[in-house]
Amino acid sequence: MRRLKFILLTGLVAALVPLGSARAQISDTDVKAAFLPRFARYVTWPPAAMPKGDDPYVLCVIGTDPFGGLLEQAARSQSIDGRRMTVRRMDSTAGSNGCQIAFVSGGRGESTGQALAQLGNRPVLTVTDSNQGGARGIIHFVVSGGRVRFYIDQAAAERKKMAISSRLLALAVGVHQ
Amino acid sequence: MRARLSGGAHALTCTLALAVAAFAPARAEAKAAFRLPEQGVGEQADGARPEVSDASTPSAEAPGDLSNLSIEQLANLPVRSAAKREQPLSEVPAALYVITSDDIQNSGATSLPEALRLAPNLNVQQVTASQYSISARGFNGVQAGNKLLVLIDGRSIYTPLGDSVLWELHQPLLEDVQQVEVISGPGGTLYGPNAVNGVVNVTTKSAQDTLGGFVRGTAGTGERTAAARYGFALGPSAAVRLYADWQDREGLPVAAGIDQNDSYRGWQAGFRSDFGGAADQFTVQGDLFHATDDLIAGDRASAHNLLGRWTHTISPNASFQFQSDYDWYRRDVTLVRDSLTTFENEAQLNLTAGPHQIVAGGGIRLTKDLFINGLNGFQLNPQSRRLAVYNAFAQDRFALTDKLALIAGVKFERSSFVGWQVLPNLRVAYQASPRTLLWAAVSRAVRTPSRIDRELEFEPILPPSVDFKAEKVVAVEAGYRGEPSSWLSLSVNAFYNFYTDLRTTESITPALFPVELLNGRRGNSYGIEAWAKAQVTPWWRLSLGATTLHKNFHMEDDRVDFQPRNSLGADPHWQVVGSSEMDLTPRLKLTLDVRGVGALDLDPRVPGYVEAGGQLGYDLTDRVELFVAARNLLHGTHAENGDPGNAQLAKRSIYAGTRLRF
Numbered sequence: 001m002r003r004l005k006f007i008l009l010t011g012l013v014a015a016l017v018p019l020g021s022a023r024a025q026i027s028d029t030d031v032k033a034a035f036l037p038r039f040a041r042y043v044t045w046p047p048a049a050m051p052k053g054d055d056p057y058v059l060c061v062i063g064t065d066p067f068g069g070l071l072e073q074a075a076r077s078q079s080i081d082g083r084r085m086t087v088r089r090m091d092s093t094a095g096s097n098g099c100q101i102a103f104v105s106g107g108r109g110e111s112t113g114q115a116l117a118q119l120g121n122r123p124v125l126t127v128t129d130s131n132q133g134g135a136r137g138i139i140h141f142v143v144s145g146g147r148v149r150f151y152i153d154q155a156a157a158e159r160k161k162m163a164i165s166s167r168l169l170a171l172a173v174g175v176h177q
Numbered sequence: 178m179r180a181r182l183s184g185g186a187h188a189l190t191c192t193l194a195l196a197v198a199a200f201a202p203a204r205a206e207a208k209a210a211f212r213l214p215e216q217g218v219g220e221q222a223d224g225a226r227p228e229v230s231d232a233s234t235p236s237a238e239a240p241g242d243l244s245n246l247s248i249e250q251l252a253n254l255p256v257r258s259a260a261k262r263e264q265p266l267s268e269v270p271a272a273l274y275v276i277t278s279d280d281i282q283n284s285g286a287t288s289l290p291e292a293l294r295l296a297p298n299l300n301v302q303q304v305t306a307s308q309y310s311i312s313a314r315g316f317n318g319v320q321a322g323n324k325l326l327v328l329i330d331g332r333s334i335y336t337p338l339g340d341s342v343l344w345e346l347h348q349p350l351l352e353d354v355q356q357v358e359v360i361s362g363p364g365g366t367l368y369g370p371n372a373v374n375g376v377v378n379v380t381t382k383s384a385q386d387t388l389g390g391f392v393r394g395t396a397g398t399g400e401r402t403a404a405a406r407y408g409f410a411l412g413p414s415a416a417v418r419l420y421a422d423w424q425d426r427e428g429l430p431v432a433a434g435i436d437q438n439d440s441y442r443g444w445q446a447g448f449r450s451d452f453g454g455a456a457d458q459f460t461v462q463g464d465l466f467h468a469t470d471d472l473i474a475g476d477r478a479s480a481h482n483l484l485g486r487w488t489h490t491i492s493p494n495a496s497f498q499f500q501s502d503y504d505w506y507r508r509d510v511t512l513v514r515d516s517l518t519t520f521e522n523e524a525q526l527n528l529t530a531g532p533h534q535i536v537a538g539g540g541i542r543l544t545k546d547l548f549i550n551g552l553n554g555f556q557l558n559p560q561s562r563r564l565a566v567y568n569a570f571a572q573d574r575f576a577l578t579d580k581l582a583l584i585a586g587v588k589f590e591r592s593s594f595v596g597w598q599v600l601p602n603l604r605v606a607y608q609a610s611p612r613t614l615l616w617a618a619v620s621r622a623v624r625t626p627s628r629i630d631r632e633l634e635f636e637p638i639l640p641p642s643v644d645f646k647a648e649k650v651v652a653v654e655a656g657y658r659g660e661p662s663s664w665l666s667l668s669v670n671a672f673y674n675f676y677t678d679l680r681t682t683e684s685i686t687p688a689l690f691p692v693e694l695l696n697g698r699r700g701n702s703y704g705i706e707a708w709a710k711a712q713v714t715p716w717w718r719l720s721l722g723a724t725t726l727h728k729n730f731h732m733e734d735d736r737v738d739f740q741p742r743n744s745l746g747a748d749p750h751w752q753v754v755g756s757s758e759m760d761l762t763p764r765l766k767l768t769l770d771v772r773g774v775g776a777l778d779l780d781p782r783v784p785g786y787v788e789a790g791g792q793l794g795y796d797l798t799d800r801v802e803l804f805v806a807a808r809n810l811l812h813g814t815h816a817e818n819g820d821p822g823n824a825q826l827a828k829r830s831i832y833a834g835t836r837l838r839f
Contacts, residue, residue, distance in 0.1 A: 026243070026254060027663075034243035034251055042248070077244035111490045113456050134383065134451075134458050134488075142386070144279075149252055151386070171252045174388045176410050 031148040032129065032141050033070035037078045037085050039101055039125060039139065042168035046161045049100065049123035056084040060099035062115050063106050065089055066129075093118040101125045105132040123160045138162075142173065149173045253763070254715075270584065270606040270616030271364070272656055272670040272706055274298050274722075276357040278382070283758055283768040285792035285806030287395060287402050287424070287832075290344045292351060293377065294772065297708045297722020297754045298361035302818040303827040305439035306426040307345035307470070310818055312746065313361035313375030314672065315702050315726050319820045321746030324373035324624055324648075326364060330381055330449075330462060332484050332502045335371050336517055337544050337564055340627040346466060346480050346506050348445040350404055350420045352391060352836070355382045361706060362672055363622035363652050366572040366586030366602055367525075367536060373622045373650055374674075381462075384408055384416035384451040390839040395806075397832020400426040415452030421445070428471070429825035430814050433781065437825055443468030443478075460486040472511055480506035494529040512551035519544045534574040536586075542566040546628065554635040557628055564593040566625060582606045592625040595647045613659040620654075623647040630680060630694055642694040651675045669707040676700055681732065682740040692739060700730030716760040723753045728778065742779050747819060749775035749785065764796040774817075783819035787811060802836040 040057050051057055059075055061067070075085040090096060092110045102124045106112045113135040116126055126137030138160070140151040152172040157164050169175050243251060274296045286292035290309035294301045300317050302310045310322045323340035326333060329349060335342050357379050364372030387408040395402045401424070408418035421444060428440040447464035463483040470476050484502035491497060500523045507516035525538035547561040572586030584604040591597045602620030609615055626645050634641045656670035681697035684690070708722030726748055732738060756770040769791040777783040789811050794804040808830045809815065818824040 030243060031251055031254055034246070035248070038248055038251070074244065111456070111492070113490055117456075136385070147253060168248070171249065174386065176385075176388070 028141075028143050028148050029066055030070060033067045034074045035141075035148065035150075036067075036071060036101060036103060036127060037075040039127070039168070040078070040080050040085065042165040043125050043157075044163040044165075045100060045123050045125075049161075051083060051098075051100070054083070056086045057100050058098050059085055059087050060096055060102045060124075061087070061089045062093055062096060062099075062102050062104045063091070063110065063112065064132075066105065066131075067103075096124070099124050101127065102137075103127045103129075104135075104137055105129060111135070121160050123162055125157075125162065138164075144173055151176065270604050270614065270618065270656070270658075272298060272361045272654065272668075272672070273658075274359045274361075274668070274708060276359065278352075278355055281351050281354060281357075283766065283792060283794070284756075284770065285768070285790060285804070285808065286351065287400065289347060289349060289351070289379070291808070292354075292357070293359070294754070294770075295756075296357070296359040297724060297752070298706045299359055299375070299377070300724075300749060300752060300774070303429075304818045304820060304823050305437050305441075305825050306429050307439065307441040307443070307468070308823070309344045310820075311342070311344065311377075312748075313359070314674065314704065315728060315748045316374060316746040317748050318742055318746035319818070319823050320740075320743040323627065324371070325375045325377065326368055326370070326372035327377045327379070328368075329379045330460075330484060331486065331500050331523075332482060332504060333370070333519075333521060333542065334504070336546075337625075337627055338515060338517065338546060338548065339629045340371055340624060343506070343508070345441075345443075345468065346478055346508075348422055348424065348443055348466060348468075349379065349381065349464075350406055350422045350445075352393060352404070353381050353387055353406060353418070353420060353449075355380045355386075361670070362618075362654050363600075363602065363620040363650070366570045366588050366600070370542065370566045370568065370590060370592070370625055373624045373648070381449060383460075384418045384449050385410075387418045387449075388416060390837075392837045393834060395832050395834030397806075397830060399828060399830040400424065400832065402834075411450075411452070415450065417448060417450040419446075419448050421447075429828055432816055432819070432824050432826050434821055434824065437823065438471045439825055441468060441470045456490045458488045460484070466506075476509055476511065478506065478508045478510075480504075496527045498525045498527075499523070514547065514549045514551075516548075517544060517546045532576040534576075535572070537571040539569040540567070548628065555639070556634055557632050558634050558641055559632070562628065562632070564628075565591075566593075567591045580608045582608075590623070590625070592647075594626045594631050594645075598623045598625075598647060610659075612661070613657070615655075615657055617655040618653075619651070621649065621651050623649050633694070638690040639692055639694075645680070645694055646678050646696045648679050648696070649677050664712045665709060666711075667707075667709045669705070671703070671705050673703040674701060676702070676730070679730070680744040681736070681738040682743065683736055683738060695736075697733050697736045697738060698730055698744065699733065700728070702726060702728045702730075718758045719756070720758075721753075721755045723751070725751050742820075745779065747777035747779040747783065749777055751775040766792075766794045768792045768794075777819055781819055781821065783816045786815045786817075788815065800838045803833075804835070805831070805833045807831045 037059055057080060071087045075087050078085045093115050096102060104112050104115045104126050112128060112132060116135055116137060119126060127139045128135060128137040129141045136153065138153050138157050142149055150172055151174045152164060152169055153176045154164060155176055276295045280295050281292045284292065284295055290301055290311060293299050293311060299311055299313055302317055304310055304319060310317055310319055312322045312325055316322060316324050320339065325342060327335060327342045329347065334347060357377060360376040364376035368376050387406060388410060389408055391406045393404045404422040406418055406420035408416060410416045423444040426441045428438055445464055445466040449462035451460050453459045464481065466480040468478045482502060482504040486500040489497045502521050504519040520543045523540040525536060528535040543565050545563045548557040549560055550556055568588055568590040570588035572584065574582055574584045576582045586602050588600040589597060590600060600621055602618060604616060604618040607615045625647055630642060630645045632641050652672060652674045654670060654672045658668045660666045677699045678696035679698040681695050682692050683695050683697055685693045704724060704726040706724045710720040712718050730745060752774050754772045756768060759767045761767055771789045773787045774785055776785040788809045790808040792804050792806040794802055796802050809827055810829060814826040814828045817827050
């Protein structure tokens with residue numbers, strides 16, 4: 001009986017802990033949205049692909065947008081070398097000129113693979129999500145070990161004349177060279 | 178039985194007490210670890226510009242506000258997994274449980290059947306050191322376990338000999354398994370033949386996700402394993418991995434029957450390559466397997482398979498998949514030779530048009546078998562046979578409103594023994610909120626007669642059953658899947674199954690013999706399956722699952738079945754599984770699991786049991802992991818299966834191991 005009480009009490013304590021925990025669990029989408037604008041800090045674009053004058057960096061979502069307002073929220077707090085970041089959304093790669101970062105997911109206009117092919121070797125940091133299928137950009141999000149991580153295709157970045165900082169490479173679960 | 182259970186409860190209490198004592202000091206440490214110091218912020222590392230958080234930005238409420246975290250902290254933030262969305266099949270409203278790659282590696286499982294114990298909606302019974310009997314929603318047993326479809330990367334592995342799965346012939350490298358989807362209930366239209374009471378869908382990682390080297394070794398009481406894998410890229414959009422996995426297991430203690438001398442040594446090696454990019458993706462993979470055991474000299478098993486898959490994206494709204502695979506095995510077991518060659522082809526078209534999501538396709542499964550029994554008089558007549566199963570299917574998911582979808586599907590299946598069967602299913606999914614899915618389904622499924630059902634004979638006591646029909650079920654199901662809170666996910670399903678034409682062994686004359694396999698039983702079964710996962714704190718996850726099963730079967734017209742175990746199986750009427758996964762520090766992880774299983778419901782009775790196990794893992798560096806693990810820790814031995822001719826006792830096993838990545 002005592003033992004039973006002990007088990008019940010332990011169970012009760014376990015049940016109460018989450019109520020006291022202030023920090024709610026974060027979804028993978030929240031973390032991916034937080035990552036996206038930050039990638040700009042760890043990537044060097046060829047000068048021609050950089051924003052002109054005081055223009056902000058442009059983070060594009062090509063296809064379906066899983067983030068809603070999260071991207072604006074994440075982009076708002078970023079300032080990279082004094083430059084701000086804006087978010088643009090588009091159905092297809094048409095109109096993607098000026099994007100430094102592009103989150104590519106299949107949409108009404110193009111599939112992820114088609115959009116990536118359209119971007120070709122243009123110096124755009126393409127980002128894809130394993131949730132949205134198998135096609136891969138330079139950065140490919142996965143959820144691994146309950147954490148949001150990514151694969152980095154460094155060879156593709158080099159073809160696009162972009163350099164990726166070793167600090168970002170160190171966080172990748174795999175780097176394709 | 179009572180003594181055994183109370184003994185289990187005592188040990189369980191002790192385990193809990195120990196675990197609680199262990200948490201107390203670890204908790205503060207782990208929390209500190211979660212709130213990493215602001216190291217790295219502002220640090221100027223090669224090419225990386227300093228991070229300056231804009232202080233003027235109003236700080237949003239958690240959990241949205243991640244703006245103050247460094248990129249390293251983001252990468253270490255535990256998240257709710259979205260694994261369920263990785264496969265479109267997962268979106269089918271059904272009783273689905275997903276075992277993730279991490280779940281498997283944290284569990285200490287060293288074989289696929291042991292990993293399947295993680296699914297609360299499966300009942301896993303160890304029969305011998307290498308053989309298991311696994312079922313969903315009842316009918317578990319060496320003979321009776323014939324209503325489960327098991328796929329490994331899309332390759333169906335049940336054998337038409339008895340429609341069962343020979344788990345001992347499959348030894349995939351567990352570290353390369355991406356996830357295992359376990360569906361209890363008929364799988365619906367999209368899965369292949371034999372998905373009567375459940376589907377186990379094992380998918381391994383893409384070769385692009387397993388680049389580099391990996392070595393694992395374990396040793397301890399009862400078994401030793403060794404495995405290695407190397408993955409490399411071939412150009413920008415192709416990758417290959419090669420792997421080998423070796424196991425050496427000691428025999429299990431004898432139960433009431435005879436010693437099976439079931440010690441076992443086996444290896445499996447293989448490869449997987451993934452290539453292609455934008456519109457076309459290809460997978461080619463294959464495995465080789467060989468095992469020997471000690472029952473009599475010359476006993477062995479060999480297998481190999483090769484699979485190719487092509488996925489073509491026609492447009493954003495249309496894609497096409499074609500898969501072809503070849504599979505062969507041969508077993509030599511106590512004067513019995515059993516071999517099977519399987520050739521499967523499947524094509525599937527996915528279309529989205531307005532509110533309609535349409536999937537249509539077809540498949541062919543051709544087999545050629547050979548069964549020679551030198552042990553006793555039971556023979557298959559003919560000894561070798563070619564069988565074919567053809568199917569064509571179509572399913573439409575129609576979004577009636579934003580929240581309500583109707584899924585209607587039908588499959589036409591033709592098999593060599595029983596001709597065409599119609600397998601319709603109708604499902605309703607109501608997405609009450611982004612976090613709440615309510616669903617209901619009615620489906621009809623059949624089990625195609627096996628070689629044993631139709632062509633087993635033992636002159637003069639058992640003539641072949643030329644009239645044996647397919648076993649049939651109509652399943653009515655309803656369920657809830659959702660996240661009542663951001664830290665809790667919950668799934669509850671109820672089912673009611675109506676079975677007809679179940680297999681029986683009956684006298685066909687007033688004398689006892691001869692007997693014949695007939696379809697003499699009908700009845701129903703019902704139950705509830707529920708499971709929950711709670712992220713109690715960022716470093717502690719709990720999961721709990723329970724199932725109940727009630728069986729109510731009877732013979733047609735007072736006929737008598739001499740072999741009820743072979744048809745109905747022997748099932749527990751309840752099962753509870755629970756586990757706790759704790760990141761004690763960023764490098765130290767403790768997983769504990771407990772399972773309680775009710776007594777099996779057919780003689781000879783196997784009492785219920787409570788068992789526990791777990792794994793303590795330590796990341797020595799980012800590349801070196803050490804772990805100790807235990808299975809069946811509470812008792813020296815316990816019975817799980819009770820099959821009179823086969824079952825041995827499951828036993829305690831403690832082992833240590835290491836994983837190296839380079």
